[in-house]
Amino acid sequence: MGTLPTDRHNDRPGAAAPEPDGSFSRRAMLAGTMAATATAAVAPISGSAFAAGPDVNSPQDMMAFLLLSEALTGVDKQLLAPEFDPKTNDPGTDPINIKNDYFRWINAKDTTSSFAAMLTFAKKNPAPSAADIIASVNAGNDDIKFLARSIVLLWYLGSWYEPKDLKDQATAANPGRINSSEVLSPKAYTQGLVWQIAGAHPMGYSNLQFGYWSRNPRDPNDQPPLLPTPKSP
């Protein structure tokens, strides 16, 4: 458990995709577009009309994943995928490129086609709003609902919580701890969003300098941040 499928061309930012991968992406993209058309009128997300399954190399699938993630996490997609070029699926100068790790992980873990269904909804034309996406997830079945929670936890903590474990906990009379969660990778831990959301940094991973803890997290002279400073009550 825990090994990620490799994705060679995205591991080399800026490198051109080899021809076979490129043509595969194109087919997947076309399949995705047809699927989007077929389900556009259905409000709750359910089932999957993906022909080939979600494809991490497809710019359309990745864009859908980022729209979905942005809606579910409440965090701007520019922060989820800095430097990302939606036309070419190029991660630009982002050396971390955590979105690809997460996409592949979720795709490999999802046994219910719910991931494909959520991406299909996010790919609708015109693009659905964050509120539309949340409404659809909320109207979806338990497979959709708990996978969505797993996805948010992944972005927030870098840890994977199985949708089934989340469902068991949420529906228990006396909810207990979930001891089966798994940190995807050291890299994923360092990319957890909840720390930034709280104005902090992952424990043991910080780019800040001596004495910063005596001051407020964001200097008012800074550029407006992509993530708002947490509000006072």
Added chain:
Amino acid sequence: MADTCIECDVAIVGSGFAGSLIAKELSQKPIDTANGKRRLNIVILEAGPGVQPNINGYMRSFYKASAKVPESPYPPAMASAPSAVAAGRPTALMLSASSWNKPDHAYLDQEGSTLPFKSTYERLAGGTSHWMGLTPRLVPNDFRMNERYELPFPNWPISYETLMPWYEKAEAELGVSGDVAEHSYAGVTYSPGYAFPMPKIPPSLFDQHVNETLAHLTDDETKSLEFLGTAAPVTSLTARSQPAARNSQPYRNRRACAGNTSCIPICPIQAKYDPTITLNEATNNGAKLMDHTVASEILVDANNRVSGINFITYKDEAGPKTGSGCIKAKLYIIAANGIETPRLLLMSKNGGRTANGVANSSDMVGRNLMDHPQYLSWGLLPVQVFPYRGPLVTSAIGDLCDGPFRARRAAFRISLGNEAWTATVGGSGGDPHVTTLDFINGVNLSGLNKKDSTKLADNSALIGTQLRDTLGNLISRQFRIAFAVEQSPDPKNQVTLSSATDALGLPRPKIKYDLSDYTKQGIATAFRLKNVIFRKLSAEDFTTTLDDDPAAFVQEIEDSEGKKVNVRLTYGGAGHVMGTYRMGTDRKTSVVDSFQRSHDHANLYLVGSGTFPTVGTANPTITLSALALRTADNIVQNFKEM
């Protein structure tokens, strides 16, 4: 003993703080020996792995660990059964309600112990590097509890004044940042003109908020604090910058603290001192480190001198034994910590000639095990203080660590945490994970997901910007305050040998542990002071004692109206393992003298916090380091005669 023993001048068992400091001191200057002036030949036996080329492997283990407990970065693997580990150790995960007293699951055999001993340690080169880095000194009255407060506790055989120059040397060696003026209270004094090696670490936003709030107490609040029993009325509480072995500027080729907020378990940039720094200097000077080498018996000859140490070697952390050997030296130093040192002494039976263990004519080896039981409290402030930033602790309230109340109850020192709820909800390494999961999955294990705190429905399951803003708002207001309580010495709190073994076939430590009424009264007083502080901070209190907590106990206290009520309290471990081979002037009631030299065996030293007769409230590392440097000096002065 085999014929081909390794021979050297000084054999040291253990490469943690005390062992490394002594090794370095003895390695760096030529000294007088029976054969003239020369450098000493020093060998250090280390039970665990040696010094790593860099800490990347430890960082990787820490990042990847789903439970980020103090032991997470370090080997051996956390999931191993203690019987299947060559050089095992206690961990925070072994302290759960279902495993703490089950020797199959926990390294320390606590079966039959009244209360759990909750502190842990490491066994690898550099010792317990998962320390906080705080270095407050003991205060003068900590050395004379019997004389000053007429308690049935032993006095130390040395005074604060005797140790003072050694504190200063230790502060230079570890690299302490601090402020002398701020840290002159409860009788703590310094040499004329003394300054800590580096300026103080600046206070966190939480420290600043607490100081602003507690600077002026009303007359009613002062009156409500009479239960503390201080000499003068308490009109304010001051959080002072804590001296810490944490660089506030570059020092001895290590960089300044960057506030990675993981002093425990590991500083990613080594701005916090750890003993591998000193150990590397010792080995650069020629001292030899033998890792994966577990001392198994101290040999004593007919003249009552130590004549050798037998050891076992292994390669894989799960064992098995791959070899054995012995080491012969002129002088032996056991620096294996407050549990492993008595374990080794008690294992050393010399075929029955020392059936009660080596250095144990007093029967005090293993007795008087002490910790600083920590009363941990946590809550939510009405304002944002942005925790999870900076060193884990930057300030503490130390002024209540001494006073006339010590005649009847334990004192405490109060640390303000910058790691908020990390070690409060869901055990060590808990938040922000616990709270995050609560609000995503609509449960309430943190206690925060309820209408009173959030104005949302109970057990809200949130998503999107509402989730983001709710978590940002709540987590940035979390705080914790911990009270480290003095534990009284009790011979019945004891380390002995278990029938359970490790993967080398050696008996594991068996622990009997309890808290005296004196110590429990200290925890109860901490609870009452916590209530006053939380009220003054307008904080919402989330402090709880879980139903299945094996450390829970019930104590009668007076409530704010003077009524007697029962409260259910608990404590955590401070990681301070002390008292188990105490120093004293009387060889019938103590194990070593003030130089930490065995009363029984003239060429044996037992060092580390195990020699503390009483423990005060200060984190013990700087004191045990000062004692180690004093011991090294004593050895250098007298080596020829030994």
